[in-house]
Amino acid sequence: MxxxxxxxxxxxxxxxxxxxxxxxxxxxxxxxxxxxxxxxxxxxxxxxxxxxxxxxxxxxxxxxxxxxxxxxxxxxxxxxxxxxxxxxxxxxxxxxxxxxxxxxxxxxxxAPNFAIGAVLMMVFAAKAAKYMPHVEIIEMHHDQKLDAPSGTAVKTAELIAQEREELKQGHPEEKETWEGARGAYKNGFRVHSVRLPGLVAHQEVLFGGSGQMLTLRHDSLNRxxxxxxxxxxxxxxxxxxxxxxxxxxxxxx
Incomplete structure (x- = not known):
C-alpha cells in the first residue's frame, strides 16, 4: 500500500x-x-x-x-x-x-477501506438491512493480513447494527460441532473471515428472505x-x- x-x-x-x-x-x-x-x-x-x-x-x-x-x-x-x-x-x-x-x-x-466501491457496498448493506434483516458477512483477504475480521467487515457490521435491531438468526438449538464454524457473532448475525494466498481484498454481504437472496459483493483486484x-x-x-x-x-x- x-x-x-x-x-x-x-x-x-x-x-x-x-x-x-x-x-x-x-x-x-x-x-x-x-x-x-x-x-x-x-x-x-x-x-x-x-x-x-x-x-x-x-x-x-x-x-x-x-x-x-x-x-x-x-x-x-x-x-x-x-x-x-x-x-x-x-x-x-x-x-x-x-x-x-x-x-x-x-x-x-x-478508513477501514479506501476503495470507493467498497464504501458504497457498506452503505448499501446498511440500507438493505432495514428491509432484509437476515444477513451474514463473508470477507476474504490475502494470508498476510494481521487482523480478523477485517476493518471493512467490522465497519459493515457496525453500519448494519445501526439500522437493524438485534435479531438472533438460525435455529435456536443450533450447535457448533467445530468451534468457530459459524463465524464471529455480531448483533445476531455472523461474520466469516477467509485468508488465502492469491486474494487481495474481497467481501460479500448476503441477505436472505422468503424465497429470495440478495448478494452485495466488492472485489479489489489490486492495491x-x-x-x-x-x-x-x-x-x-x-x-x-x-x-x-x-x-x-x-x-x-
Missing amino acids: GQEVVKMIQSSDNLTLVRGISRSQYGKDVGEVAGIGPIGVTFTDSLDEVLAKDRPDVLVDFTVPDVVKKNMELAIDAGVRPVVGTSGLSEEEIQELQELAKKKGVGAII ESFMPGVKLAVEKVMELDRLVYGLENILDL
Whole structure:
C-alpha cells in the first residue's frame, strides 16, 4: 500500500511527498523502493523526526495495529493530520483518538477501506438491512493480513447494527460441532473471515428472505483500487477539525 501511495502522490499535481518512514528501508530513496526511480526523497526510521523537521500537512499511515494508535497520537499532538488505512483499532481506541483530535482541533480520517466501491457496498448493506434483516458477512483477504475480521467487515457490521435491531438468526438449538464454524457473532448475525494466498481484498454481504437472496459483493483486484479514496482523504482531511471514521462520511451520499 505504501508503494501505491508514493506512486499516487508523485502523479498528483497538488500533493508533494516530503518523507518516507520505514525502519527496513532507512536511508534509501523512496521512489526507488516504490519502483518508479529516484525522486530525491529518502526514508527515515523516526516519525518524531519527520513531524518536527519536515512539518508535513498530512501523515498517511498503512502500518500495523500495534503501532498505529501511537503514530496517530504523535501526529495529532504535532498538529499533523493523519489519514489511516491500518485496521485493528478497537472502538475504545477510536473514541480516545476522536477526543484527542477534538481537543487539538486537528482533522483526521480512519478508513477501514479506501476503495470507493467498497464504501458504497457498506452503505448499501446498511440500507438493505432495514428491509432484509437476515444477513451474514463473508470477507476474504490475502494470508498476510494481521487482523480478523477485517476493518471493512467490522465497519459493515457496525453500519448494519445501526439500522437493524438485534435479531438472533438460525435455529435456536443450533450447535457448533467445530468451534468457530459459524463465524464471529455480531448483533445476531455472523461474520466469516477467509485468508488465502492469491486474494487481495474481497467481501460479500448476503441477505436472505422468503424465497429470495440478495448478494452485495466488492472485489479489489489490486492495491491501485484504493488510491482514489486515499487521495480524496488526503485532500478532505485539510478541511476537518475532528476525526472522521469511515470514508462514507466525506462522500456525497
